[in-house]
Amino acid sequence: MEKIKMTTPLVEMDGDEMTRILWAMIKEELLTPYIDLNTEYYDLGLIHRNETDDQVTIDAAEATKKYKVAVKCATITPNHARMSEYDLKKMYKSPNGTIRAILDGTVFRAPIVVKGIEPCVKNWKKPITLARHAYGDIYKNTEMLIDKPGKVELVYTSADGEETRSLIQEFSRPGIAMGMHNMQASIESFARSCFNYALDTRQDVWFGAKDTISKTYDARFKAVFQEIYENEFREKFESAGLTYFYSLIDDIVARVMKAEGGFIWACKNYDGDVMSDMVSSAFGSLAMMTSVLVSPNGYYEYEAAHGTVQRHYYRHLKGEETSTNSVATIFAWTGALRKRGELDKNVELSRFADHLEKAVIRTIESGKMTKDLALITSLENPVVLNSREFILAVREELDKIYAQTV
Numbered sequence: 001m002e003k004i005k006m007t008t009p010l011v012e013m014d015g016d017e018m019t020r021i022l023w024a025m026i027k028e029e030l031l032t033p034y035i036d037l038n039t040e041y042y043d044l045g046l047i048h049r050n051e052t053d054d055q056v057t058i059d060a061a062e063a064t065k066k067y068k069v070a071v072k073c074a075t076i077t078p079n080h081a082r083m084s085e086y087d088l089k090k091m092y093k094s095p096n097g098t099i100r101a102i103l104d105g106t107v108f109r110a111p112i113v114v115k116g117i118e119p120c121v122k123n124w125k126k127p128i129t130l131a132r133h134a135y136g137d138i139y140k141n142t143e144m145l146i147d148k149p150g151k152v153e154l155v156y157t158s159a160d161g162e163e164t165r166s167l168i169q170e171f172s173r174p175g176i177a178m179g180m181h182n183m184q185a186s187i188e189s190f191a192r193s194c195f196n197y198a199l200d201t202r203q204d205v206w207f208g209a210k211d212t213i214s215k216t217y218d219a220r221f222k223a224v225f226q227e228i229y230e231n232e233f234r235e236k237f238e239s240a241g242l243t244y245f246y247s248l249i250d251d252i253v254a255r256v257m258k259a260e261g262g263f264i265w266a267c268k269n270y271d272g273d274v275m276s277d278m279v280s281s282a283f284g285s286l287a288m289m290t291s292v293l294v295s296p297n298g299y300y301e302y303e304a305a306h307g308t309v310q311r312h313y314y315r316h317l318k319g320e321e322t323s324t325n326s327v328a329t330i331f332a333w334t335g336a337l338r339k340r341g342e343l344d345k346n347v348e349l350s351r352f353a354d355h356l357e358k359a360v361i362r363t364i365e366s367g368k369m370t371k372d373l374a375l376i377t378s379l380e381n382p383v384v385l386n387s388r389e390f391i392l393a394v395r396e397e398l399d400k401i402y403a404q405t406v
């Protein structure tokens with residue numbers, strides 16, 4: 001087979017630890033034998049971030065604006081332990097946070113559904129995509145411990161000096177208080193990202209918040225979604241046969257449990273944080289969860305939802321065998337390659353992405369899998385493969401698929 005050509009580069013962001021090892025294996029065994037891989041490479045591994053004072057992360061995000069599609073390996077977010085482990089100049093911010101701040105947007109997470117890894121919710125037949133707003137609310141809050149009698153007020157002083165206040169609570173006894181905010185523009189881009197992604201992936205959008213209790217704050221989210229839907233998306237949704245609806249978050253939660261999946265669940269920041277862990281673990285495994293950052297300006301960054309699998313990496317360094325699941329990282333590549341193919345009208349490239357995903361699913365459904373899945377599969381007598389063996393088994397399936405299609 002002749003190698004598939006790429007007209008525009010993908011932005012490739014390499015990362016850390018075990019996922020960096022998998023990254024190289026995936027390229028070597030599953031990509032470069034089939035594709036004339038055209039990437040602009042940025043090494044976001046912590047060593048290189050430290051060497052460049054984290055400039056490489058900013059450069060990679062800027063390159064994503066230029067080329068529109070990026071694929072990212074998991075990276076270490078430094079903490080105190082990493083400061084000494086990597087002899088860091090400073091405690092750099094999370095690369096995902098830096099990239100998100102530059103690209104703006106919404107993170108969509110969806111499970112990869114295969115037979116043999118059954119969701120605990122028995123009626124879930126199709127993936128549920130969780131769209132998490134990634135700005136504000138309690139993640140950018142101010143909190144106070146109240147330890148003597150007094151009152152807490154919300155005060156807004158406008159730039160021209162006008163003051164608006166409202167009483168939060170009179171405290172006669174100790175208590176706690178918190179202030180938080182969000183931005184109209186950020187809520188708007190959240191809504192647009194959800195609706196665009198829905199059109200892209202042909203799924204309905206469900207959005208839930210608590211506007212009956214939060215009559216200004218959550219009500220704003222509800223109103224912004226509705227306005228943007230009516231003004232910019234209703235027609236496109238109707239002609240695609242898709243629907244958008246808003247309901248109270250508690251009603252949405254109840255409906256999600258009864259549904260069969262196949263929709264996008266838009267969540268405010270905190271709801272998305274909590275619910276994405278619930279949805280991913282109910283679907284089986286963090287190692288089977290894809291993640292894509294979609295910016296309102298049409299930039300896409302694909303990655304796995306899990307981290308760098310540090311414990312496996314330390315075993316790998318000691319020369320021990322690992323059985324680390326590369327599925328979500330492979331799907332980060334296929335997501336990016338398919339999107340590159342769509343944007344460039346490169347049918348062969350998009351088809352390759354479809355084939356590779358099919359090969360991964362067939363491999364697992366034939367009983368060959370990594371240890372994490374073998375522990376939870378409903379298939380009898382699964383064959384447990386190590387990290388490289390699994391990737392080679394996928395390659396075998398991929399070759400079979402190509403042999404059948406020519």
Ligand code: NAP
Nearest residue numbers: 074075076077287305306307308309310311324325326372
């Ligand atoms: P993690 O890397 O997701 O791993 C947590 C545990 O989950 C692993 O120890 C492993 O369990 C299991 N696991 C996760 N992915 C797996 C896979 N692909 N195959 C098999 N098992 C898998 O989370 P962490 O250990 O909390 O974080 C490690 C580093 O990743 C941290 O430095 C953190 O900053 C970073 N991180 C990065 C991102 C990102 O770049 N998007 C996201 C989260 C965390 P067992 O050890 O029991 O097998």
Ligand code: MG
Nearest residue numbers: 272273274277
């Ligand atoms: Mg969380």
